[in-house]
Amino acid sequence: MYGAQALIKTLVDSGVEVCFANPGTSEMHLVTAIDTVPGMRPVLGLFEGVVTGMADGYARVAGKPAATLLHLGPGLANGLANLHNARRAQTPVVNIVGDHATYHLQHDAPLASDIVGFARPVSAWVHTATSPESVGADAARAVHASMQAPGQVATLILPADVAWNEGGIPAPAVPVSGPAQAADAAVARVADAVRSGRKVGVLMRGGALKERGLLAAGRVATAGNVTLMADTFAPAVQTGAGRVPVTRLPYFAEQLVEFLAPLDVLVLVNTKPPVTFFAYPGRPSVGKADHTELLHLSHPHEDGAAALEALADALGVAGADPVTAPFRVDDTVGDKWDQFAIGRAVARHLPENSIVVSEGGTQGGGTSAALATGVPHDVLSLTGGSIGMGLPVATGAGVAAAGGQKVLCLQGDGGGMYTLQSLWTQARERLDVTTVIFANRSYGILQIELMRTGAGSGGEKAQSMLDLGNPELNWVDLARGMGVEATRATNVAEFEAAFAGAMGQRGPRLIEAYV
């Protein structure tokens, strides 16, 4: 058994079933190891930003890591932006990065680079394998590191000779212990605050935003003056009819401050104190008012859902009926062609338990609003602000959604162009992913931010840097070029017909909503 086989066998034995890959010469033995060791499904991406984004989307749905296979430093570099997003999503990811043979590194060949340097800013764990005998153990540790609660990026660098030399020994999986419990004292303090009748905001993230945590939070809310909130860019939220609704924090600084101002107490569940996404001249960075007391119920590595259940227990509302969202879908079609009409059409046709990947930029809000009372579904958001996660995360979610859930990707055109190669993988793997491109032919958010930062409205050169309309992109051509069926919709009726059609079939489909 050569080193690469020991590595792949260990990954499989540790529960890693999928390897998102863009290999090169230095990874040829990894490629054949995937071929000869049973249990690993390779999924090819044509660009590494697609590969790492797929791994993020896969793990958010599967609840366990996928591996990535990347070609030396530059291959990792191409995947860094979506690893930044995965890091901010606290997603477990195991990167396997090939490198030159150990004895070849000294020669500074063209592809040599500081791989560890590239890896560090996104990785909680980085290690370079040194022998076929120990690479299995390294792989087991990498998987374990990725699963350290709440989840993180682990990067294992594999020199080519460690991969190809004989002597590989697969290692048993390292037991994963799961999240810690929140401190009893933290639960007691928050219980006191809720009982006091003061205005309490409960801000949640992570596992707390899954059904079980939401149910407990909804019960807590019956015991006092409590508002339930979620981070603006929480990695995953379960929402829709029958679920306890939470309000996402507003994006813009002044709205965030205004929203939080009335609170006497802000309780954090698996998250940090809210800060503005960007700084703006003369505006605050911190969301919380000075007069608001800050309490931590649970930290990100702790079990937020269990902490909320303990809190409900302490408050004596463990059996209470929480407020849940009604099922209410708006049948108004109307003539106005905008994001709200799109949202209503989506809500009318989306199947239950769909996975909605949300990178709609300035155009996505209409769908979020309509889906709040739509069928129960999961929403995966852009966590790290690096646009270009929507298409690959949806692709990875499609790989994970073995149970037949539909994946809907809401994608702005600007962000979509970063990682459009994702569509090819959707076609190859015949994934059940429908993509809606909001084609407003603009970096719409920057048109707003140009004013908000005080930079002014901008002259011709400035506007040219925010404009995607010269020439216009044609997403139907782009999708077809990668083997995905596509339609352009220029009014509500066209959109609804295309969307209903996509929901009624399986396999990848793209709708360009030309707004």
Add this chain to the structure above:
Amino acid sequence: MYGAQALIKTLVDSGVEVCFANPGTSEMHLVTAIDTVPGMRPVLGLFEGVVTGMADGYARVAGKPAATLLHLGPGLANGLANLHNARRAQTPVVNIVGDHATYHLQHDAPLASDIVGFARPVSAWVHTATSPESVGADAARAVHASMQAPGQVATLILPADVAWNEGGIPAPAVPVSGPAQAADAAVARVADAVRSGRKVGVLMRGGALKERGLLAAGRVATAGNVTLMADTFAPAVQTGAGRVPVTRLPYFAEQLVEFLAPLDVLVLVNTKPPVTFFAYPGRPSVGKADHTELLHLSHPHEDGAAALEALADALGVAGADPVTAPFRVDDTVGDKWDQFAIGRAVARHLPENSIVVSEGGTQGGGTSAALATGVPHDVLSLTGGSIGMGLPVATGAGVAAAGGQKVLCLQGDGGGMYTLQSLWTQARERLDVTTVIFANRSYGILQIELMRTGAGSGGEKAQSMLDLGNPELNWVDLARGMGVEATRATNVAEFEAAFAGAMGQRGPRLIEAYV
């Protein structure tokens, strides 16, 4: 004057005329500074790997740096792979990377990351600006650093408040001193070696491969038993009829060793001892034989062309007539549809002084062979092995080619998919770039390397990771989706008609050579 204006004014005063940009919120004041300070041309790219590749291509043609404008750490991260290539090409590049306001960094907002960490592996110079008063001086130093011979990547990080605060002071340009002279003793030693009649190989890179250096090298070759050679992946070579021909080192290890084995002396001109691109089990890493003496005529930061002229002087052949390539174009069309037929067709129609960007992978050799005796032209190659440089480098070359040179991009389909967004910028800027996509629907080089690394022929899973044929990409659709006219050629006659048409007009055009 706010800080961003002082920065842009300083760049302009330091000779930087073009800014390849993909801005975000934190760069809005840079955007308006480009708008309000005369002399800077912004060129938008839809993905940062396109932005940095364009900067590389621009500088290889213009002989001076462009600036890039990148959005925080993830924006830089997306550009790193082509900055790796630029670093290996020794291309001057000035990156301006926006960051959060200084006082906002402490809050670890979603887009915060270790920008310096991302920058270091590719940058010879990294600095974070601290005030509007000093950012002009920082910009002047960044340009100067980028121009340190032979050229390097300089990265200036610009916090948003440094950009937007008043008090900016533009700084005068820092004088650039140019390359050093080679040591007299080095010239004398090489002269002795040539005079000795031993078999001498002169291996060149950098400025030595421009017309003046080649002419001097050709004269040196008349004075002894001398073979003129170029690095396999030299950044830029002037070649074609009337120029002194040089042989590129072979790519594969055993061919490299065989090629260099007969030499008694290997003379390096602005390059390093040749090593194999990758290591292979049981094969050597070093190209040079043990019995071959190694001499440095000039180091990369020295003036290689001047060193070759001094060498010709020392040998008394400063007035000699060197061997130059004849003009010989093969009129054979033939029925066989392969890279050699494509190469012959290219050679029949390429205009003089074209710039040929070469990332043809396994399909590019036919054109190189045919063009060796074609019209005089410049060849820009992939230097760092990170595929996906062809399209953006050609785009940047098109921006620099103000004199009306045609740019021809020879691009493999696998590499092309990494940075296909380049085509949109070509369309927007109406650049005179013709792209030939070699569509073999495969990572062709990996099919070869799979065998060569001893990894075997691979089963179904392994082959699936090297295959781009399921589904097939359609480059005509992809190009049209980004506003570039395109044609598919499936035989020699179709290709020649399309290519002749492209050469006879101006503006971007793509030909998918379906081989």
